[in-house]
Amino acid sequence: MSRPISSYFAKRPTLAFASCPQPKAAACNSKPGIREALQKVFGLDDFRGMQEDVINATLAGKDCLVLMPTGGGKSLTYQLPAVVDDGVTLVVSPLLALIQNQVDALNKIGVNAATLNSVLKAKERKEILLVRNLPSNYYTTPELMATEAFRSTLIKLHTRFMLARLVVDEAHCISEWGHDFRSDYRKLRWFKDNFPSTPIMALTATATESVRADIIKQLHLPAPPELAVFVSTFNRANLHYEVRFKTPDTSNDPYQDVLHFLKTIYDNRKKRLAQGTTTGERAEGVCGIIYCATRSSCDDVSEKLRADGVRARSYHAGLKDTERRAVLTAWSGTDAFSTVMPSDKASENVTPQIDVVDVVVATISFGMGIDKKDVRFVIHWDLSKSLEAYYQESGRAGRDGKASRCVLYYSHQDRDRQIYLLQQDTSSTENTRRNAFESFSKMVEYCENVKTCRHVFIDQYFGASGLTTEVLCPSKRCDVCKDPKTLAKAKTKALAPPAEAGGFMSAKQFEAGGNLRLKDGSWVAPVKQKRTIGGESSLDFGIVGGEDYSRSKKSRYTVDNIGSGSDEEGFGFRTGAGRRIKDVTVSRFELLGRQTNREVTFVSAREMAKTQHPLIISDTHHVADLSCDDRERGYLQLLKALGISMRPDDDASWAWGMLDGILDEEQRGNLLEYVAASIENQCFLASKICNVYKNKWMQRVKEIRHEEPTVKIVWDDLKREFLKLNGY
Numbered sequence: 001m002s003r004p005i006s007s008y009f010a011k012r013p014t015l016a017f018a019s020c021p022q023p024k025a026a027a028c029n030s031k032p033g034i035r036e037a038l039q040k041v042f043g044l045d046d047f048r049g050m051q052e053d054v055i056n057a058t059l060a061g062k063d064c065l066v067l068m069p070t071g072g073g074k075s076l077t078y079q080l081p082a083v084v085d086d087g088v089t090l091v092v093s094p095l096l097a098l099i100q101n102q103v104d105a106l107n108k109i110g111v112n113a114a115t116l117n118s119v120l121k122a123k124e125r126k127e128i129l130l131v132r133n134l135p136s137n138y139y140t141t142p143e144l145m146a147t148e149a150f151r152s153t154l155i156k157l158h159t160r161f162m163l164a165r166l167v168v169d170e171a172h173c174i175s176e177w178g179h180d181f182r183s184d185y186r187k188l189r190w191f192k193d194n195f196p197s198t199p200i201m202a203l204t205a206t207a208t209e210s211v212r213a214d215i216i217k218q219l220h221l222p223a224p225p226e227l228a229v230f231v232s233t234f235n236r237a238n239l240h241y242e243v244r245f246k247t248p249d250t251s252n253d254p255y256q257d258v259l260h261f262l263k264t265i266y267d268n269r270k271k272r273l274a275q276g277t278t279t280g281e282r283a284e285g286v287c288g289i290i291y292c293a294t295r296s297s298c299d300d301v302s303e304k305l306r307a308d309g310v311r312a313r314s315y316h317a318g319l320k321d322t323e324r325r326a327v328l329t330a331w332s333g334t335d336a337f338s339t340v341m342p343s344d345k346a347s348e349n350v351t352p353q354i355d356v357v358d359v360v361v362a363t364i365s366f367g368m369g370i371d372k373k374d375v376r377f378v379i380h381w382d383l384s385k386s387l388e389a390y391y392q393e394s395g396r397a398g399r400d401g402k403a404s405r406c407v408l409y410y411s412h413q414d415r416d417r418q419i420y421l422l423q424q425d426t427s428s429t430e431n432t433r434r435n436a437f438e439s440f441s442k443m444v445e446y447c448e449n450v451k452t453c454r455h456v457f458i459d460q461y462f463g464a465s466g467l468t469t470e471v472l473c474p475s476k477r478c479d480v481c482k483d484p485k486t487l488a489k490a491k492t493k494a495l496a497p498p499a500e501a502g503g504f505m506s507a508k509q510f511e512a513g514g515n516l517r518l519k520d521g522s523w524v525a526p527v528k529q530k531r532t533i534g535g536e537s538s539l540d541f542g543i544v545g546g547e548d549y550s551r552s553k554k555s556r557y558t559v560d561n562i563g564s565g566s567d568e569e570g571f572g573f574r575t576g577a578g579r580r581i582k583d584v585t586v587s588r589f590e591l592l593g594r595q596t597n598r599e600v601t602f603v604s605a606r607e608m609a610k611t612q613h614p615l616i617i618s619d620t621h622h623v624a625d626l627s628c629d630d631r632e633r634g635y636l637q638l639l640k641a642l643g644i645s646m647r648p649d650d651d652a653s654w655a656w657g658m659l660d661g662i663l664d665e666e667q668r669g670n671l672l673e674y675v676a677a678s679i680e681n682q683c684f685l686a687s688k689i690c691n692v693y694k695n696k697w698m699q700r701v702k703e704i705r706h707e708e709p710t711v712k713i714v715w716d717d718l719k720r721e722f723l724k725l726n727g728y
């Protein structure tokens with residue numbers, strides 16, 4: 001029996017609920033009821049994908065877990081049941097801004113929806129807490145749900161049979177495995193414990209297998225088949241995914257690249273418009289979002305774009321509320337036909353008068369809950385913190401189903417900065433940190449992938465539907481499918497190890513630096529010694545080393561004041577980038593500190609790299625109160641941790657899998673030393689005082705022991721570098 005449409009708009013008297021038994025929707029809402037609501041209330045012609053099945057399941061009183069892609073139409077699956085069903089549908093959502101957008105949108109189409117938040121007047125709050133005049137769609141936050149006052153309201157609602165269902169939106173926030181863990185989401189389990197027969201609907205756009213399992217566990221939901229699980233494809237077939245590499249030199253300036261990208265779209269539009277198929281359309285009316293990591297880069301990029309004739313504005317937490325609202329309103333209302341107002345010039349200085357905004361340059365806080373359908377591109381100036389986040393952010397493009405572009409700029413510097421930020425995050429638990437690294441390493445894998453279709457990559461990560469490239473990406477809507485060779489080349493050019501990319505020393509420079517090997521087979525470091533004795537400067541070859549290297553002797557160490565700033569002790573050579581560094585072998589060699597009459601021969605860069613040493617001492621960076629002993633200790637502890645985690649004689653270890661048959665045991669030992677030295681050097685360069693340095697290497701040791709994903713990333717990189725240096 002379907003209800004008259006007029007009743008959807010009316011406020012329902014409390015008593016009507018009080019006399020109503022616990023809603024058993026299937027009995028009183030047949031298919032025509034929901035179709036009628038779909039068309040007359042929501043103004044939509046038909047259901048999409050699994051929407052109708054989900055709606056029927058929740059109306060039948062089933063607990064549901066719904067996984068649908070961003071823009072897939074999740075909201076309708078709970079907003080519509082709330083309209084056709086009796087009682088209150090309680091929706092938990094993570095952000096007030098998100099809630100307000102949804103409430104406004106529902107009120108706009110005449111649906112009774114509200115939220116309890118701090119903005120409400122005391123009288124309104126009281127009314128709600130007294131369970132009066134409750135709307136069918138009632139939004140709240142997890143924090144409020146955890147309060148005693150609100151819980152007692154829910155108990156009141158329940159005893160009056162007015163609680164229709166709980167909806168948990170963005171349900172991945174409940175899981176530590178999810179990319180947006182919110183501890184208050186965990187407290188939502190209280191609901192099932194207290195109202196076991198009231199259905200729950202948990203929805204998310206991004207949940208891997210483990211996150212799904214965690215959502216079920218944390219919300220105390222039953223296992224399938226009692227729980228109805230709906231998994232739509234995660235594939236957004238209309239999105240074209242692409243990764244562009246930032247090169248260490250300036251040959252690929254992302255800004256110029258973006259500008260070129262925009263201008264090309266404008267030119268194409270101009271041509272199309274010249275053919276006269278449409279009138280009134282602006283060629284520049286291409287709506288997009290550019291995500292940047294920092295507020296200042298948002299401001300920089302948007303200013304540059306404006307100077308280059310693109311109607312762009314920045315949006316971030318550093319702006320005043322009024323400015324942000326003005327940008328959002330203008331951008332939301334702008335389309336290809338928007339009139340460029342004459343006041344546009346003037347509005348440059350008076351932000352609230354902004355009229356037309358095509359491109360928003362924003363930090364990631366922008367976008368959640370914004371339902372703009374015609375976003376034609378989403379560009380990531382910087383990396384997202386996880387593949388889930390990237391999928392969600394890029395998914396803001398093409399919600400109307402039309403072809404749209406998602407471009408991400410990537411470099412190892414960006415990657416390392418993000419790793420650094422994750423390492424610095426001391427607010428989270430060990431588990432959360434670990435998961436954050438895990439998610440981030442998947443993001444890195446996505447960026448560096450040049451073989452798997454990006455649609456397939458995403459599908460494998462979230463849905464594992466097993467569908468092939470032909471099904472998921474039939475029209476070559478990603479860079480991998482389009483031109484894998486060019487992509488692979490661009491990657492090699494941009495991400496090659498330093499020796500090739502010119503970041504540090506090249507093989508030639510290594511040799512030119514005078515790498516010496518004693519006739520008896522022992523190694524020496526490449527050094528030139530600068531002397532300023534008696535006011536005279538001179539450059540001599542010096543030798544750092546002497547004894548044959550063997551593992552048992554590796555901790556012999558006699559250089560104490562290296563890097564103290566004394567010119568007499570200065571050894572070094574120039575790096576590929578022209579920076580002078582000092583390179584001193586300490587654990588393997590004795591410092592002779594003067595010319596030796598022992599016979600020497602030059603060795604190749606390849607051989608040098610095998611024993612390339614350890615403590616690299618910068619002449620531009622000093623750490624207060626740090627002695628060489630301290631550094632040696634850090635290095636040895638790192639080496640020890642690596643040796644335990646990746647034993648050179650353990651062929652079964654994950655670390656050697658790929659290197660099986662390439663490196664023998666001794667070479668593996670050399671590789672570990674190379675890695676330990678590089679990590680130690682990173683800790684050194686990132687510290688200004690001794691304690692910070694110590695904390696850093698101790699943290700790294702801990703990560704190595706736990707085999708955290710970040711270690712694997714660093715390991716992979718350094719391993720590649722090492723192999724390259726060794727000519728593999």
Ligand SMILES: Nc1ncnc2c1ncn2[C@@H]1O[C@H](COP(=O)(O)OP(=O)(O)OP(=O)(O)O)[C@@H](O)[C@H]1O
Nearest residue numbers: 044046047048069070071072073074075076205371
């Ligand atoms: N059956 C339908 N027919 C046409 N349009 C629909 C249908 N269902 C939803 N939409 C539209 O699709 C857009 C996305 O819907 P919605 O905001 O519910 O997506 P979502 O899955 O919640 O996405 P996100 O995860 O990004 O929040 C909205 O503009 C909505 O009006």
